[in-house]
Amino acid sequence: MNAILNHPALRAVPWQALAVPLLVFMVLAMMIVPLPPFLLDLLFTFNIALGLIVLMVAVYTKKPLEFAAFPIVLLLTTLLRLSLNVASTRVVLTEGHTGPDAAGKVIEAFGHFVIGGNFAVGLIVFAILVVINFVVVTKGAGRIAEVAARFTLDAMPGKQMAIDADLNAGIIDDKEAKRRRAEIAQEADFYGAMDGASKFVRGDAIAGILILFINVIGGLAIGTLQHDLPLAAAVNNYVLLSIGDGLVAQIPALVISIAAGLIVSRVGKEDADMGTQMLGQMFSTPRVLGITATILAVLGVIPGMPWFVFLLLAAACGYAAWWLAQRARQVEALATRAAPAEPAPSQDASWEDIVPVDVLGLEVGYRLIPLVDKGQDGELLKRIKAIRKKFAQDIGFLPPPVHIRDNLELKPSAYRVLLKGVVIGEGEGFNGMLLAINPGGIAQSVPGTPTRDPAFGLPAIWIEPRTRDAAQVLGYTVVDCATVIATHINHLLLSHAGQLLGRQEVQALIDHIGKFAPKLIDDVVPKLIPLSTLQRVLQNLLDEGVPIRDMRTIVETLADAAQRTTDALELTAQVRGALRASIAQTLFGTTRELSVIALDPELEKVLVQSVSGNGNDAPAIEPGLVDLIQRGAAQAAQRQEDMGLAPTLLVPDRLRVPLARLLKRAAPRLRVLGHAEVPEISTIRVSTVLGGAG
Numbered sequence: 178m179n180a181i182l183n184h185p186a187l188r189a190v191p192w193q194a195l196a197v198p199l200l201v202f203m204v205l206a207m208m209i210v211p212l213p214p215f216l217l218d219l220l221f222t223f224n225i226a227l228g229l230i231v232l233m234v235a236v237y238t239k240k241p242l243e244f245a246a247f248p249i250v251l252l253l254t255t256l257l258r259l260s261l262n263v264a265s266t267r268v269v270l271t272e273g274h275t276g277p278d279a280a281g282k283v284i285e286a287f288g289h290f291v292i293g294g295n296f297a298v299g300l301i302v303f304a305i306l307v308v309i310n311f312v313v314v315t316k317g318a319g320r321i322a323e324v325a326a327r328f329t330l331d332a333m334p335g336k337q338m339a340i341d342a343d344l345n346a347g348i349i350d351d352k353e354a355k356r357r358r359a360e361i362a363q364e365a366d367f368y369g370a371m372d373g374a375s376k377f378v379r380g381d382a383i384a385g386i387l388i389l390f391i392n393v394i395g396g397l398a399i400g401t402l403q404h405d406l407p408l409a410a411a412v413n414n415y416v417l418l419s420i421g422d423g424l425v426a427q428i429p430a431l432v433i434s435i436a437a438g439l440i441v442s443r444v445g446k447e448d449a450d451m452g453t454q455m456l457g458q459m460f461s462t463p464r465v466l467g468i469t470a471t472i473l474a475v476l477g478v479i480p481g482m483p484w485f486v487f488l489l490l491a492a493a494c495g496y497a498a499w500w501l502a503q504r505a506r507q508v509e510a511l512a513t514r515a516a517p518a519e520p521a522p523s524q525d526a527s528w529e530d531i532v533p534v535d536v537l538g539l540e541v542g543y544r545l546i547p548l549v550d551k552g553q554d555g556e557l558l559k560r561i562k563a564i565r566k567k568f569a570q571d572i573g574f575l576p577p578p579v580h581i582r583d584n585l586e587l588k589p590s591a592y593r594v595l596l597k598g599v600v601i602g603e604g605e606g607f608n609g610m611l612l613a614i615n616p617g618g619i620a621q622s623v624p625g626t627p628t629r630d631p632a633f634g635l636p637a638i639w640i641e642p643r644t645r646d647a648a649q650v651l652g653y654t655v656v657d658c659a660t661v662i663a664t665h666i667n668h669l670l671l672s673h674a675g676q677l678l679g680r681q682e683v684q685a686l687i688d689h690i691g692k693f694a695p696k697l698i699d700d701v702v703p704k705l706i707p708l709s710t711l712q713r714v715l716q717n718l719l720d721e722g723v724p725i726r727d728m729r730t731i732v733e734t735l736a737d738a739a740q741r742t743t744d745a746l747e748l749t750a751q752v753r754g755a756l757r758a759s760i761a762q763t764l765f766g767t768t769r770e771l772s773v774i775a776l777d778p779e780l781e782k783v784l785v786q787s788v789s790g791n792g793n794d795a796p797a798i799e800p801g802l803v804d805l806i807q808r809g810a811a812q813a814a815q816r817q818e819d820m821g822l823a824p825t826l827l828v829p830d831r832l833r834v835p836l837a838r839l840l841k842r843a844a845p846r847l848r849v850l851g852h853a854e855v856p857e858i859s860t861i862r863v864s865t866v867l868g869g870a871g
Contacts, residue, residue: 200253207260211267214282220261221283221425227254228429228436235436242363247440248370254433255377258426262388269392269418270399284421299420303389303427310431311382318438337361371441385427392419463502470494536577536677538595539666540584544608545592548659549581560663568670572719573726574686576670576677592662594669596676602669604631606658611645613638613653623648631661632668672845675719683712690728701732705739706748713745714752721837722848723753723760730755746834750851757854764823764848771855772820772864773827774813774847780806780868784832798839806836806868807843813865814847822864825850 207220231250238244265284340349340357349357396415400406406414460466470491477487539561541549548557561579569575587593593603605628613623614630614637625640640648640655648655656664670677687708691698702711714735715725725731731752738751753760765771776784787798798806814824824847828836833851840847855861 197249197253200257204253204256204260207264211271212264214268217261217265217268218283220264224254224257224261224426224429225432227257228432232432232436232439235439238440241440242360242367244440245363245367247437248367248373251433251437252377254429255381258381258430259384262384262422262426265422266388266392269415269422270395284418284425287421287424299416299424303420303423304386306424306427306431307382307386310427310434314431314434314438315382318434318441321438321441368441371437381430382427385423385430388426389419389423392422460497461501463498463505466494466498466501470498534598535580535595536597536679537579537670538598539579539581539592540587540595541581541592542587542589543583543585544589545606545658545662546583548606548608548662556657556659557662560659561666564663564667564670568667568674571726572671572674572724573728574678574682576674577679577682579666594666596669596673601673602631602665604662604665606662607639608658609642610639611642611648611655611657612661613640613648613655616652616654619652621651623651623653632665675716678712678716678719680708680712683708683715686725686728687711690732694729694732697729697732697736701736701739706735706743710743710745710748711735714748717745717749718752718756721753722763723756724763727756727759750830750834753851754853758856760850760854761856761859764825764850765859769859770862771825771827771859772817772822772862773825773850774810774817774865774867775827775863776832777866777868781829781832784836785829788831788835803839807840809867810840810847811844813867814844816865818846820864824848826867827852827855827861827863830854 212220231247231254234244235247241247269284337358340354340361393416396419397408397411400411400415401408470493473487473491473494476482477484477491539549545557547553547555549555551558558581561581565576565578584593588605590605590607591603592606593600595601607626612628612630613625614635616635623638623640623644625638625644628637628639629635630637638648638653645655687698687702702708706714715731718725718731734752734755735748738748742748761771783802784798810826813826817824824844826836826840826847826849828849828851830851830853833849833854837849840849
């Protein structure tokens with residue numbers, strides 16, 4: 178026997194794993210094997226103790242999933258009670274003629290204690306217990322479990338999406354996301370199981386009623402017909418045993434049902450047990466207890482009322498209200514004394530006097546405040562949010578937030594946009610009026626105040642809303658004040674995108690790309706390319722109007738080029754070559770024919786010679802030639818725009834950087850493209866020649 182018990186296969190099985198099989202085996206055995214009265218007493222007492230343990234666990238459980246095994250416990254305890262009923266019924270019917278103690282002392286004690294010499298009272302008490310269990314507790318708990326299971330299943334998709342959103346935003350990691358998903362699935366399984374397990378308790382209550390009547394009728398028949406007992410003696414024995422047997426089973430069943438109701442109705446904070454939560458929410462408000470005490474006192478002084486009990490409870494509630502109010506005042510006084518005193522204003526300068534400069538700022542006059550007021554649902558606030566989102570989608574990084582403040586030093590309808598404290602754009606917007614923009618070619622005017630579109634400098638007129646239709650009929654583009662300012666801000670963000678990309682934005686961009694291509698980022702930044710060099714390359718691209726959406730191509734190109742050079746200008750040139758298809762699409766759209774401005778061959782030869790031997794950073798070009806190139810480039814760009822073409826200058830690769838710098842101020846909308854940056858599938862059509870006759 179010892180050899181069998183010490184076998185490694187048995188030692189490897191933890192004793193907890195044998196609990197359920199042993200209990201099921203015991204249940205089946207009690208239904209088949211006759212049990213002596215002493216063993217019945219022991220098992221009935223164990224059943225009562227088990228019910229109390231389950232109830233206490235339910236009371237001190239802080240959230241339902243802490244007692245996830247409750248549906249199994251409910252099933253097993255129900256089977257245990259039914260098996261005890263079967264075992265006790267066998268003893269009652271076979272040995273009931275010997276006396277009230279035939280089925281053990283526990284059943285006899287419950288029968289005598291409840292019946293008290295009156296069988297009708299015992300039957301009524303048993304019926305009331307069954308009704309409470311079946312109609313009130315079990316039915317309510319089953320309904321709560323059913324609704325909770327339905328709501329939990331309906332909420333699962335939303336909870337899963339919330340977990341995915343937190344995971345994508347970096348708020349949680351993969352392990353936490355997996356744990357939360359498992360908890361959601363377990364919650365749905367738990368309430369679904371509770372919905373089904375509540376049917377066990379209802380069936381147990383019905384079975385208890387049937388077993389009682391079977392014991393009474395069968396016992397009377399066996400006692401009078403088989404054992405020749407007088408009817409009075411048979412009633413005394415069998416009814417007492419039947420009622421005692423029913424009560425000793427129904428009381429644990431009621432306790433388990435109450436535990437089920439407590440589990441499924443648990444709502445609230447997870448850091449407090451049920452008793453603490455209930456007392457804290459019901460008896461923590463002095464006003465509630467004070468009003469209750471007043472009502473009880475009024476009821477107590479009504480003639481005919483039992484004044485003693487009413488006034489006693491009124492005094493208790495009144496004292497509790499007074500004590501809670503006193504404690505609240507003491508807590509408030511302690512908090513006031515513990516709060517640090519306001520520091521006296523100091524005349525000395527400190528670091529707190531230095532206010533960080535906002536990266537992006539918008540200052541408005543007082544007449545434009547309604548456009549940026551949250552309380553008035555300012556239209557400009559919505560437009561700025563949309564601008565930042567569109568900028569991130571088109572350019573490839575999230576710009577800093579725009580800090581808005583009013584400035585009484587500005588004109589009432591004026592505004593200005595600041596970049597790191599420096600004004601980069603300003604204008605006027607008249608709230609309540611519309612701006613009619615002349616797209617070109619409209620000779621007829623409309624009544625209003627002439628001005629220019631602050632974003633692109635087009636001729637425009639501020640008009641009243643009533644003249645909107647007339648202006649639109651003439652061909653004007655009519656927009657409201659918030660759109661005018663938002664368009665100006667958007668234009669300024671695009672033209673200063675390189676300055677908006679700081680070290681913090683680059684790091685955030687790298688962290689974001691690292692979620693999708695972690696190996697690529699780890700191998701390149703900062704092993705091959707320092708963060709500062711990457712920032713310089715990205716700023717060069719943005720300064721030349723190249724979006725940085727395709728960060729994968731940019732980083733892969735830098736990974737290859739960094740083995741040959743770490744110069745930011747050379748790296749930028751390599752990246753531009755890799756992005757040539759994207760650059761061409763940005764400038765010319767989806768057409769394969771690129772209409773460009775070309776250099777006159779003689780001018781190109783002169784420029785190449787001036788660059789040779791001086792490097793891209795310091796070309797030796799005569800001042801007169803510089804002025805000629807700048808004026809000619811501005812005119813050529815304007816001609817391209819008049820023809821509806823993108824102003825693009827195509828030059829040899831070694832001239833691209835110096836000419837892009839040279840023409841940036843003279844023709845800010847002109848883009849300079851190198852020969853190596855033309856996609857293989859595109860064809861070139863020269864529409865204008867810079868430095869030539871046409």
